[in-house]
Amino acid sequence: MPLNTSYVSKTPDADGLFSYTEEERAVWGLLFERQMAFLTHHACGAYLDGQSLLGLSGGAIPQVREVNTRLGELTGAGVEAVDALIPQEQFSRLLAERRFPMATFIRRREHLDYIEEPDIFHECFGHCPMLTNDAFCRFMERFGALSLELGPEVQERLFRLFWFTVEFGLIREGERLKAFGAGIMSSPAEARHAMGPEAVAEPFDLLTVLRTPYRIDIVQPVYFAIESFEALADTLAGDVADALEAAARLGDLPPRFELAA
């Protein structure tokens, strides 16, 4: 969570359960219905399968404990409730252990369309369905391990790979492009943009992704489409350190957004 956030982390009770107010449950339900009406046509098969495997619904905000049990049975993945901005090393370590950090607070109605902080709608509705896919988990796990292995100086550039896949990735399904990134799934504004006629989508290429700068506070001016989750996981079997070096040598591609003043 950014340090200037107006949101407060939730604390679980003795049984590990988080409680939510009626208004918070209503916000979850509203977001769920709105996004599903859209995502039924635009989310990839793996995401939609994952959502039903996890039994997510608009009727209840999922509990970390239940999501963990289900993911454990399906892929051995899991989530860990985190209460604030976590250090990069802790983040990478969790991913390397097939676990995803999960904030448990939920956005207020005034932030329905977009919120910079990752809330439980982003983490659980956005990320968790993909954790039911083994190839996706292999990618995430390897990404975490590489991030630990390659050290702090490459993090900024390496994270572009996470950003343009786990957060904003598209996948080709036959003739169509479908979404799997959690930043698209959990944001009505991003979803409309990503699947609209103005969106720019390019085929996924590791070197290009590593050379592509992004901004976190705008809808994405470019998306990358993978061919399959297996192919994505296989990208990390190659020499990523070499690709990072090449990206640094060649420099960034021109930004497709206005630079902050």
Ligand SMILES: [Fe+2]
């Ligand atoms: Fe995320």
